[in-house]
Amino acid sequence: MIIIYTKLLIVVISIIVLSACGSTRNDIGLGNEISETTTNPSPKPVVRSNFQLAKMKKNQLVNESDTIISGTVLSQKVETDFAGFPVTDTLIQVKNVYKGEPGNTLEVRAAGGESDDMIYIIDPPTNFTLTVGEEVVLFLSQNGGSRPDEESFYYVVGQPQGKFSVDAQSKGVITNSLNTHKFNLDNLRKEIEELEKYNKKHKVPRLILPEGQESDI
Template identity: 50%
Template sequence: MSKKQLKKPLIIAGSLLLLMSCAGTSFAAYSHDLYPNYWQQGRSSVTYSVQSTFDSTTKTQMQTAMSQWNNALPSGSFLYKSASDTNDSTPSQNNINTITKYPYGADGFTGEHVPYLNSAGKVIESDIRINSSHNWSNSPKPNYRDIQSTMTHEFGHSLRVGHSPIYEDTMFGEGSLNTDYKRTLTTADREAAQASVSRWITNSLRTNDDESSKSDLSDKVVVHSEAEVIQFDKNQLVNEADVIVSGTVIFQEVKKDFEGFPVTDTTIRVQTVYKGEPGETVTIRVKGGETDNMIYTLNKEASPTFKIGEEAIVFLTGNKGSRPDKDDFGYYLVGQAQGKFDSGIQSQSQGVAKNSTDTHSLDLNNIQNEINLIEKYNKLNNIPKLYLPEGQESNI
């Protein structure tokens, strides 16, 4: 879909197009999701402790990003940065709202908002994590991502504003290179935030960080996360892939990763190899799942699903950053749901395999030739990788 087409308000599955009136304030039409899990009634502020190893410029840009949203709220500022930094480098449910960074590798994510819910389904803590395996910058430059843009996007999730299908909106769900347009909110972004915050802020009941109840947890920690996923074209999918194979899903297992979050490892028996040198099977790790102490779900484009017996073509990367558990699994999907193509009976009958986001397709009768042509183009044009090599981390 072209950028010009996306300027018009759309209704898509899971999105809300609303005309609302709350507390005397009218909101014009916007196309953003408003997440049903929002802050406890009366919550009036959220203060974030920032990982100490972020540089001073990035910390300042975080505050600027907060101000974008705070200035949009008639009820007053909601987002704050703590004067004290944290030594944490990964998120956890610890009654402290944190912003952390870690070199997770080529997992498809730029940033992720991690909200923790109580037994009533209300948010009681909010963490944000940044994947420092990207080329990050404090200003737009070729093949770099703008950290202030991503932080502005993630703070929108803190206000429980979801993704928008409109490209120009800060809350458009896919990350972009070489641009800083997401630093500035659109009218629709601001109105979505106003509508969202009005659901829990009232004049009769106001609660700050220190007074908010943080003990009302269910038996399991519940996290409904929102991740900003990189948008890949087909050339980039091929370029980032170390391995491209078709095969059948034969096994799945939910485990805990090194941060304690549930992840689902899926094993595929390889049928055809189009790129790379995999073994007879490949094991793919996707965020999300349920363990004895946590339920962890993500937006669908960030957490593709597999089923036993399913046939698929998968684009895989072995770049797992500096994770201490990198030897526990084989690959990530390139671009998450973008890197999984259905090759089952229906696709075979049509001769076309579409990926899980319905953004790319493959001619099942010409896959190898298509991949070879893309590889040749990428090499001739020196198309760069979008991630830093394993062991390297962006300086932000």
């Protein structure tokens, strides 16, 4: 599955395979077992993943981001990752660039979705949504290690921590999906620059894997 923040997240996976006869199987990854019993009339397997999310400060969000943009969600499609799990690829029309050099559009990949073979659900607190037509500010990384299917995609830094919705009700103040951080849109560029200066002055290390190194998940 695709989780690139290997030093930020402790993966706890509970896989529930449900058939018409109601059989259940749990496969556990790193961390503590989370058991759950559900009924589902569909023969399609249902996979649920639970992750313990490491909280990130504002300066860490900026530090881990290769690209920070505002834009509009244009479209979405479900693909299958290198391990056979559904992933959702979201096409973003870039409006403003605050860090990095993306093109006019970019694709954001997130774990989860429904394919022909599987329903893959990411449970809170690491789940977040992008909706067609939504205006967003995204803190993005393009570094997914050397896995073959990750090279051309961006990923949201800190999962829901790096996704901010922009709407009329926000009145210029945007809040991320976890309500842990706020930015003023009018001062966003200046604040990002100040956080970059802070990171450089204090030699804040990046936690995401260096380019080309393999994830251990």
